[in-house]
Amino acid sequence: MAAVLRDDLTAVDRLIRARMASENAPRIPEVTAHLVEAGGKRLRPMLTLAAARLFGYDGLFHIHLAATVEFIHTATLLHDDVVDESAQRRGKPTANLMWDNKSSVLVGDYLFSRSFQLMVETGSLTVLDILANASATIAEGEVLQLSAAQDLGTTEAVYMRVIQGKTAALFAAATEVGGVIAKADEGSVNALREYGNALGVCFQIVDDLLDYGGSTARLGKNVGDDFRERKLTMPVIKAIAKADPKGRDFWHRVITEGHQEDGDLETAMRLLTKTNAMQDTRAAAMDWAGKARRALDGLPESDLKRLLNDMADFVVHRVV
Amino acid sequence: MAAVLRDDLTAVDRLIRARMASENAPRIPEVTAHLVEAGGKRLRPMLTLAAARLFGYDGLFHIHLAATVEFIHTATLLHDDVVDESAQRRGKPTANLMWDNKSSVLVGDYLFSRSFQLMVETGSLTVLDILANASATIAEGEVLQLSAAQDLGTTEAVYMRVIQGKTAALFAAATEVGGVIAKADEGSVNALREYGNALGVCFQIVDDLLDYGGSTARLGKNVGDDFRERKLTMPVIKAIAKADPKGRDFWHRVITEGHQEDGDLETAMRLLTKTNAMQDTRAAAMDWAGKARRALDGLPESDLKRLLNDMADFVVHRVV
Numbered sequence: 124m125a126a127v128l129r130d131d132l133t134a135v136d137r138l139i140r141a142r143m144a145s146e147n148a149p150r151i152p153e154v155t156a157h158l159v160e161a162g163g164k165r166l167r168p169m170l171t172l173a174a175a176r177l178f179g180y181d182g183l184f185h186i187h188l189a190a191t192v193e194f195i196h197t198a199t200l201l202h203d204d205v206v207d208e209s210a211q212r213r214g215k216p217t218a219n220l221m222w223d224n225k226s227s228v229l230v231g232d233y234l235f236s237r238s239f240q241l242m243v244e245t246g247s248l249t250v251l252d253i254l255a256n257a258s259a260t261i262a263e264g265e266v267l268q269l270s271a272a273q274d275l276g277t278t279e280a281v282y283m284r285v286i287q288g289k290t291a292a293l294f295a296a297a298t299e300v301g302g303v304i305a306k307a308d309e310g311s312v313n314a315l316r317e318y319g320n321a322l323g324v325c326f327q328i329v330d331d332l333l334d335y336g337g338s339t340a341r342l343g344k345n346v347g348d349d350f351r352e353r354k355l356t357m358p359v360i361k362a363i364a365k366a367d368p369k370g371r372d373f374w375h376r377v378i379t380e381g382h383q384e385d386g387d388l389e390t391a392m393r394l395l396t397k398t399n400a401m402q403d404t405r406a407a408a409m410d411w412a413g414k415a416r417r418a419l420d421g422l423p424e425s426d427l428k429r430l431l432n433d434m435a436d437f438v439v440h441r442v443v
Numbered sequence: 444m445a446a447v448l449r450d451d452l453t454a455v456d457r458l459i460r461a462r463m464a465s466e467n468a469p470r471i472p473e474v475t476a477h478l479v480e481a482g483g484k485r486l487r488p489m490l491t492l493a494a495a496r497l498f499g500y501d502g503l504f505h506i507h508l509a510a511t512v513e514f515i516h517t518a519t520l521l522h523d524d525v526v527d528e529s530a531q532r533r534g535k536p537t538a539n540l541m542w543d544n545k546s547s548v549l550v551g552d553y554l555f556s557r558s559f560q561l562m563v564e565t566g567s568l569t570v571l572d573i574l575a576n577a578s579a580t581i582a583e584g585e586v587l588q589l590s591a592a593q594d595l596g597t598t599e600a601v602y603m604r605v606i607q608g609k610t611a612a613l614f615a616a617a618t619e620v621g622g623v624i625a626k627a628d629e630g631s632v633n634a635l636r637e638y639g640n641a642l643g644v645c646f647q648i649v650d651d652l653l654d655y656g657g658s659t660a661r662l663g664k665n666v667g668d669d670f671r672e673r674k675l676t677m678p679v680i681k682a683i684a685k686a687d688p689k690g691r692d693f694w695h696r697v698i699t700e701g702h703q704e705d706g707d708l709e710t711a712m713r714l715l716t717k718t719n720a721m722q723d724t725r726a727a728a729m730d731w732a733g734k735a736r737r738a739l740d741g742l743p744e745s746d747l748k749r750l751l752n753d754m755a756d757f758v759v760h761r762v763v
Contacts, residue, residue: 236578
């Protein structure tokens, strides 16, 4: 990685730690520490930093914006954590379940408002506009996902709208604001946004594949979570489209009715393979990685452009 | 009410309905309809409108800002709705409890992001700064309240910090941005903020009184909710400070240990009266209403100033 980005990432970490603290509510860093500090992949901040540096930015606000997108990401993770009834039924620890629910919500709100302060500090209304729109799109995607869950009629078009919202919108905005703060020309800013969007779509498809064990390099993901939560992700949607009557009955029972028994996850994975759903989903992921790379075509050659290219490879590499 | 404000409020309602809709997630208006459309008191939007009009504003952005503060308020209500374990134990309907939890969180996020879009449209970085800071203060107040709950050692100073955050910060910001958008001078903007803050503190103290039946005109509030949730509000804090050993044992059992039996709420209310906690809390509320009115002293005389004055009377009138 370019040395300049390594220094930038250190500055982002420092800013995140400083802004996460709350004099008035010391409990906040406790809740967020494991999420923000544990050195996640910092994929989204990296997009902002790389985009800004690609266009020669040498100010300080790319650090603010990188911290902003990480805070937004962490806030959505916390809000996703709000567990549903099924999680309780599955016998997870319920001792402090609801206290944790409430903490997740409120600390998520806190991080979101902190991100808001950080972006205001940049003084760029364009940046604020982009991130405000991204926030609305993310929330819409999450709500849409909630309504689509357990609905066997969910189409790939609906799935695409869900993931454009809940995942790709932030990837796109993260990359775009990097270009905007660096005063890149309009065409380049559009290219950056398109790249970020395609990368985000690819990332989410890969994530959904990994939930069915799409690779041996699973990076700690919990196989079967989506299945148990009866989420209609691309592999399942593709498998249902090609299911025979017996297969349809199976999906109806486990997804619509939610009657899941031992061995059902294995059956699901067998059906995903038999119908080529895994393979076809993998092809879709590669397709989006290609779109991301092609979006970079017109941008100036540099180490940073190569880094963005490599990130597309990295994201899709987890399953191919 | 001044006719101009009545028209403004109609415009705010129209804007709220327009921005609440979501093409991508039709479920959103379902969840928010009863909260936003049911014609709440619109106290906070009124503050914004009155402050802007008081300084002769004749643009359109006060409508945006009034809708903004109502969206923020509704978002926090939705997030407050995330029920805790005790609510379940008390035998509330649990059928869709968790689906509703998740909806509350995500739709709250959506409204918050919508409010963010509305304020960006005003193009005022000062306004954005004020509302970003208010958002952070609100979230801190909510988290602080969570940590203070069930803690008998909570002081009035902590209680004041909680309500300055969770309630007064938005009242203050709502009033302040009205002045800012109207380009009021700095002294007047400060006075408006101080007024809004005092009004918000007064409002919350009154609300906390009403939770122990502080008045016959209860406006639909559920007496005893705070008691059951073991919240340390001003009446309880004052009662504990003056409790005799038997009283302390009682508070320890019902608040710290959470062992509540039939008749305990009545005992609590008796102790609140016996120790003068109700009366002293009522005096504190009147004190803050007075502070709110005095903050208006230097502002130009007009119907709108009289309206702000009346609002202070209205807020405290619920308990005196």
